[in-house]
Amino acid sequence: xxxxxxxxxxxxxxxxxxxxxxxxxxxxxxxxxxxxxxxxxxxxxxxxxxxxxxxxxxxxxxxxxxxxxxxxxxxxxxxxxxxxxxxxxxxxxxxxxxxxxxxxxxxxxxxxxxxxxxxxxxxxxxxxxxxxxxxxxxxxxxxxxxxxxxxxxxxxxxxxxxxxxxxxxxxxxxxxxxxxxxxxxxxxxxxxxxxxxxxxxxxxxxxxxxxxxxxxxxxxxxxxxxxxxxxxxxxxxxxxxxxxxxxxxxxxxxxxxxxxxxxxxxxxxxxxxxxxxx
Numbered sequence: 285x286x287x288x289x290x291x292x293x294x295x296x297x298x299x300x301x302x303x304x305x306x307x308x309x310x311x312x313x314x315x316x317x318x319x320x321x322x323x324x325x326x327x328x329x330x331x332x333x334x335x336x337x338x339x340x341x342x343x344x345x346x347x348x349x350x351x352x353x354x355x356x357x358x359x360x361x362x363x364x365x366x367x368x369x370x371x372x373x374x375x376x377x378x379x380x381x382x383x384x385x386x387x388x389x390x391x392x393x394x395x396x397x398x399x400x401x402x403x404x405x406x407x408x409x410x411x412x413x414x415x416x417x418x419x420x421x422x423x424x425x426x427x428x429x430x431x432x433x434x435x436x437x438x439x440x441x442x443x444x445x446x447x448x449x450x451x452x453x454x455x456x457x458x459x460x461x462x463x464x465x466x467x468x469x470x471x472x473x474x475x476x477x478x479x480x481x482x483x484x485x486x487x488x489x490x491x492x493x494x495x496x497x498x499x500x501x502x503x504x505x506x507x508x509x510x511x512x513x514x515x516x517x518x519x520x521x522x523x524x525x526x527x528x529x530x531x532x533x534x535x536x537x538x539x540x541x542x543x544x545x546x547x548x549x550x551x552x553x554x555x556x557x558x559x560x561x562x
Contacts, residue, residue, distance in 0.1 A: 292327065292346065293327040293328050293329045293330070293348075294326070294327060294328050294329060294346055294347065294348025294349065295329055295333055295341075295344050295346045295347050295348055295349075295350075296314060296318070296328060296329045296331075296332050296333065296347075296348055296349045296350065297332050297333045297334070297336070297341045297349075297350045297351075298310050298313075298314060298332055298349075298350065298351050299334070299338060299341065299350070299351065300351045300352070300353065300487050301351075301459060301460065301463060301487075301523070302334070303463055303464075303467060303468070305467040305468065306463070306467060306522045306523060308519075308522075309518070309519035309520075309522035309523050310332065310519075310523065311331070311332065312516060312519040313510055313516065313519055313520070313523065313525075314331075314332050314349075315330075316506075316509070316510035316513060316515075316516055317349070317503075317506045317507060317509075317510045318330060318506075320505070320506035320509050320510065321348075321502060321503070321506050324502045324505070324506070326348075326499060326502050328348055328349070329348070338352075338356075342356075342361050342364060342365060342490070343361070343364050344492070345492065345494075346492075347365075347490075347491060347492040348491055348492070348495075348499075348503075349368070349489065349490075349491055349503060350365075350489070350490055350491075351371075351487055351488065351489050351490065352365065352487065352488060352490055353412075353413060353414055353415070353487055354414050354484060354485050354486070354487060354488065354536050354539050355412055355413065355414035355418050355539055355542065356412055357488060357490065357536060358536050358537065358539050359412070359542055360412075362533075363493060364492070364493050365490040365491070365492065365493055366490060366491050366492065366493045366494075366495055366500065367488050367489075367490060367531065367532075367533060367536075368488070368489040368490055368491050368500055368503045368504060368507075369488070369489045369503075369504055369507055369528035369529065369530055369531075370485060370486045370487075370488050370489070370528060370529050370530070370531045370535075371486060371487070371489065371525050371527070371528055372486070372525070372526045372527045372528065372529060373459045373462075373486070373524045373525055373526065374462075374524045374525075374526050375458050375459045375461070375462035375463075375524050376458060376461075376462060377458030377459075377461075377462075377480055378458060378459065378486070379483060380529055381485060381486045381528075381529040381531055382483040382484060382485060382486060383415075383457065383458050383459060383483065383484065383486045383487075384419075384458050384480040384481050384482065384483050384484070385415040385416070385419045385420060385455040385456060385457060385458065385480065385481040386455070386456050386458050386461050386477045386479075386480055387420070387453060387454075387455055387456075387477065387478050387479040387480065387481070388443060388446060388453065388454055388455075388456055388461070388472075388475045388476065388477055388478070389401070389446060389452060389453045389475065389476060389478050390446060390447065390449070390452070390474060390475060390476075391474050391475060391476045393452065393453075393476075393478075395452075395453075395478060396478060397478055397479055398423060398424075398453075398478065398479050399425075400478075401429075401430075401452055401453045402429055402430075403429075403430070403431050404430060404431060404451075404452035404453060405430065405431060405432045405433065405434060405450070405451045405452050405453075405548075406420070406430045406432075406433050406434070406451060406452070406453050406454060406455075406548065407433070407434045407436050407441075407442035407443075407445040407446055407450070407451035407453070407454035408420075408433050408434070408435055408436065408442065408454070408455075409435075409436055409437060409438055409439050409441070409442050410435065410437065411435075412542070414484060414539060414540075415439070415455060415456070415457035415458075415460075415481075415484075416439060416442065416454070416455055416456070416457070417455070417543075418539070418540055418541075418542060418543065419455060419481035419482065419484060419540060420455035420481060421540070421543040422481070422482065422540035422543075423481050423482070427543070430548040431548065432548050433451075433548040434450055434451045439454075439456050439457055439460045439461075439464075440460070440464060440468070440471055442454040442456060443456060443461075443464070443471055443472065443475060444471070446475060447473070447474045447475055453478075455481060458480070459486075459487075459524060461477075462524055463523075463524060466524075467522075482540075484538070484539055484540075485531055485535045485536050485538070485539065488531070488536070489503070489507070489528070491503060504528070504530070507528050508527075508528065511525065511526070511527050511528065512527075
């Protein structure tokens with residue numbers, strides 16, 4: 285009996301862009317990756333973990349594969365996670381392994397650029413989100429730019445808050461925006477893009493920090509194989525994923541620092557968290 289056959293399968297999760305409408309594609313991608321890992325002698329969980337909270341996923345000592353936001357990786361989980369690869373997405377605002385946030389406002393809002401939204405209410409998925417707040421804060425001329433903020437818990441809810449008039453502007457991960465536009469077009473109806481944030485390293489695929497070099501190389505090979513497999517063309521198109529690139533930790537060090545100033549005061553909202561937010 286081989287070591288792979290006797291070892292406990294490594295845990296796997298892909299929580300960041302896991303819309304219900306495309307879970308079939310996410311599952312197909314992982315099934316293909318797991319099969320290639322098994323062929324390489326690495327035991328992998330047959331199904332993705334969709335039940336655990338994000339901190340539990342990313343600190344699981346049995347973690348084999350996951351995806352995280354760049355800001356939590358840099359600020360909180362660097363001692364627990366190891367970079368594997370950065371996916372490249374086919375979405376407006378992406379450039380290879382780099383992505384931006386799209387600044388969205390209501391279609392009938394008078395402002396034409398970020399500078400026109402001083403004193404308004406912004407919608408923020410969560411303060412630790414690179415795409416939803418950190419990148420936006422880095423683009424602001426001063427900490428008191430916004431009058432207040434609505435904390436929504438998810439990019440889709442931030443867009444809904446803007447559309448409903450509960451907020452005036454939000455920064456939305458461009459991959460999330462493209463996925464919603466394709467698979468949930470009502471989410472983008474009545475909104476327009478008035479700008480973009482600076483590019484940042486995309487949401488990385490990771491494994492546990494203690495993973496051996498051979499495991500990391502096997503993960504990269506499995507990803508490359510799955511992302512060039514003709515049988516997965518439909519799944520890749522649904523996910524908007526085109527391939528991977530290998531970035532250095534230094535590329536993630538370039539992520540804007542977490543704002544140290546007091547964020548805008550919370551504004552009342554009936555929105556609540558519905559999904560993890562990149």
